Amino acid sequence: MEEAHGADGNVEGTQVEIAVMEAMHKVVPPPPRSSLDKIKVRLKETFFPDDPFRRFKGQPPKKKWILGAQYLFPILGWVPTYSLSLFKSDLVSGLTITSLAIPQGISYAQLANLPPIIGLYSSFVPPLVYSILGSSRDLAVGPVSIASLIMGSMLRQAANPRTDPYLFLQLAFTSTFFAGIVQASLGIFRLGFIIDFLSKATLTGFMAGAAIIVSLQQLKSMLGIVHFTKQMGLVPVMSSVFHKTDEWSWQTILMGICFLALLLLARHVSMRRPKLFWVSAGAPLTSVVLSTLLVFLFKAQNHGISIIGQLKSGLNRLSWDKLLFDSTYLGTIMKTGLVTGIISLTEGVAVGRTFASLKDYRVDGNKEMMAIGLMNIVGSCTSCYVTTGAFSRSAVNHQAGCKTALSNIVMSVTVMLTLLFLMPLFVYTPNVVLGAIIIAAVVGLIDVPAVYHLWKMDKIDFIVCLCAFLGVLFISVQDGLAIAVGISIFRILLQITRPNIVTLGNITGTDIYRNLHHYIDARRVPGFLILAVEAPINFTNTTYLNERITRCIEEEKAVDHHQAVLRFVILDLSAVPTIDTSGVSFLVDLKKSMEKHGFELVLVNPVGEVMEKLQRTNGVHNFFGVDSLYLTIGEAIISLSSLLKEST
């Protein structure tokens, strides 16, 4: 009958009308399902949207065992078919990322106020664990700048790393342990969607702010300041820097600027020509070697350049006896573990997904969380602090042509050899070059084009980004993050609380009804007000909807009085995915109040869940019967038009 309506524009003859009424499509409730069934489906959609057990279905038991083992230990998936040519690629990429991992490991550990050696330990054990459990082929595992910064700054509120280094180390290991527990739990309980609440906008602002905070911290080593502030914010650091001008050392500054320029140049070259990725990949290690040689040759340590000093050779000690579950520190530890755990997880999972989609394979988010979590739990027992998949190193790994997680094993073995035999070489490495390496690494986190893109696409996303950025700079790293997440969530709630209600009109000669203010060839249908609600109807918006619909009707009456008198209000529910008890009461009350004022409320196309709930109301009130429920707006209008004519 819609076609009939469309075909000759206006339906007039009674004959046609009768035919029309017969062809009308009924709105039916969805096929009945038990509450248990519905809960099952809902739980599955919430926790297993990717249906990870799909490929187990219909397999023989032996195959199921193999698939299960491969699911738990992805290494079993690629080892049996591993070949020499793959190994060549992995060896090259593994060595390339080692040259980044060693200097960055030392630097990031210092950023977290930990001894440099911890950074190397953390580049040895966790990559091994990940290569067994992880499903990404490109992830290069190790310490990362943001998580290091957060851990350093949060733990410093509970213990002083300079006066009480042992306690600080204990807190760091225990926080890492908690971070691992949080990460693994999110994976096991399939709550991975929690990290989705960190939107791109939030992360862009947060990363940029954190990069500046991290760079500011490097002013200590870049300027050679001895007594540096313990605070992190932009204001206290800058004021501290300019109050200590007497401690600035020109030799350090000169060396710092030279190496920073070298590193940034290398970065620039690699960005211009992706094939030259090895230039920026090799630059940090080259800088370390060069600067160490310089210091050694000129005995620069006697001329105001501070050096790392003696590092103990040997592999990771077991550290599970250092885990500290003292109630005095438990609050700080758990908070630090939670924040660093979630932040590093976000980075790791995002990096894994990015490269998986580039190479077109799948990474199971929840599985990855378990792998990263276990890696940190094992790490916390073997003198490592929090690690994850690092973006910059993974990019290098990818560009260097890695094929499997074996590149992580190569890196791990190389770091092991360094720990065993090469530690004495780092004695003369100047701290200033580590600072330069960190700055050159975090500069890439400031993504100006992304900010511009946000500004162009969505002003509120831009505001979220800005709040995260300013919050991190001027309040604190964790508060900036919390504020940005808060605004993002508030924005979603506001969209629900103030849903769009649009007035629809008929596109002449068709059966299409679209927004009057969007499609200029849409026309009002005399005697009808057609509204579409574009949000779930629930307790947060029933009051608003009531006021808004009342206003629409009054405006319509004011506008339309020269045409047919308004009789019917059609509410298109196509875009209302769910409704709650308050929403149903609202519809019932709305219908009653409209009848009082001489209008009739008609609902169009309630979807499955909404229809079910309306039907349950029907049992009690018999409110929304056949003549107030239609499948399409067109059918509603034809059917009601004939009523209109009968009554006049």
Add this chain to the structure above:
Amino acid sequence: MEEAHGADGNVEGTQVEIAVMEAMHKVVPPPPRSSLDKIKVRLKETFFPDDPFRRFKGQPPKKKWILGAQYLFPILGWVPTYSLSLFKSDLVSGLTITSLAIPQGISYAQLANLPPIIGLYSSFVPPLVYSILGSSRDLAVGPVSIASLIMGSMLRQAANPRTDPYLFLQLAFTSTFFAGIVQASLGIFRLGFIIDFLSKATLTGFMAGAAIIVSLQQLKSMLGIVHFTKQMGLVPVMSSVFHKTDEWSWQTILMGICFLALLLLARHVSMRRPKLFWVSAGAPLTSVVLSTLLVFLFKAQNHGISIIGQLKSGLNRLSWDKLLFDSTYLGTIMKTGLVTGIISLTEGVAVGRTFASLKDYRVDGNKEMMAIGLMNIVGSCTSCYVTTGAFSRSAVNHQAGCKTALSNIVMSVTVMLTLLFLMPLFVYTPNVVLGAIIIAAVVGLIDVPAVYHLWKMDKIDFIVCLCAFLGVLFISVQDGLAIAVGISIFRILLQITRPNIVTLGNITGTDIYRNLHHYIDARRVPGFLILAVEAPINFTNTTYLNERITRCIEEEKAVDHHQAVLRFVILDLSAVPTIDTSGVSFLVDLKKSMEKHGFELVLVNPVGEVMEKLQRTNGVHNFFGVDSLYLTIGEAIISLSSLLKEST
């Protein structure tokens, strides 16, 4: 062209196709508006959905002034046309609610650990203020049980009402002041929607729990216990009651049970026969008079029955000098003010709206908030604690036939006379009868049918209700509330994070596409997968949507291989009201990844905001062009089918 498709079922001839292609409707972006315009509209929709200044438009300046004054002081709206017959009704209803207000005022003040006289003060000034500023005609203003309970329990954490009554009084007045500030600010800044976050489900559970907590507190006076626990929870109160069996006084218990039975009987009678509303309305005052006489005649105060004792005659003292802004207590005060303010506001506004819709007049929510807020600010300076529109008394007011806010003035004057002349009569009033009055009043807050309705309609609403109930009973009043609000909001976020994606099919012989699992006569269209997303697309759900859509395609491929090969994935965006930057990136990535796998992604009917953002992407990527954007599913299928034929 939709009609053509519908009319002959399957379009085959090339002639028709060409006609069809010409008749195709383009998806156009909405008419351009400046960012400023958009922000203006958005702000208006967020803060002024009811368009309160609409009736000012087009009026002469003098009329505008009058309307403005009437807006600020609704009393000016009804006083000029007031008549003797209206006064008669208001006098009767005013006296009726006074007979409730006096005993309840005294009782509720005790519930808040305040001197009984404060309850009477609070029934004198606030009703006067409200009758000038408030727009509801039925609201009976005064202290209420829940807000009294919350204030008493929250302030008790900062000061002991028994050992330090003056400090406690100061805290109560200051909290009331803050509650008023919070309420008025919500109204002035038009943030009234904040109280919408307390859903019916939350309130039902919360009220029932609070009613039980309040009743448990009355065991002190009902059993005559002298040393009663300071805690509120179910467990500590019951254990305290049974540890103090030696303090139970049988005379008190006997008297309590008799009067409680009397009051509940009166309530029962009034509920059965609404015309006999005066039975339950008069019962509390009758009980007070009767019990006072009994005590006086039998000198029962010497037989273990505790009495109120001497109350000072005279009107409210000014108390603005008692407001205490000491930093030690400021945290508690502000928290108490916030919680009691919002809770009492919720009750007041809900009551006002309920009776307004019964009598079919309008109450402006934000205006009411300002009125209630100002009333509490004035109250806090005149020895009153937090007041609002009480549900039970307003119901009695309504049933007694009140016509305007004058019934509040009548109540106020009667309470004033009581304060001036009748205070000595309360000396012998036994505390047990006050306990019985409170229990009889709060029993009505336990709404079992509403809970059953929640269970039937919506299991999650029921769970929210249960959590609020159990939280209040076993944790604390404010935590129970917080948990329930948290769950309600989490539920909404979860709906956004895990949106419905439905597979659509064609209802044979029409141009209607509906959910395959809902409408059994809907049929798959060979070669096409038609998906509809029913939620805003944003950062919280892009990962899920990606996994879910991938799964849909894989399932479709598994099912459909005997029919035409899947070529096109149609994404119906009709029910996607908004999209953010992450959402746009998701669509772009999805299209790319589909192309890699040999499918084509087509979008149908993006609404205004979504279309605008897609267009902005188009500028950069030129991604969603004419042949991947259609106005209806039908048009998309016809147009793409012809492509399909050309290619084969």
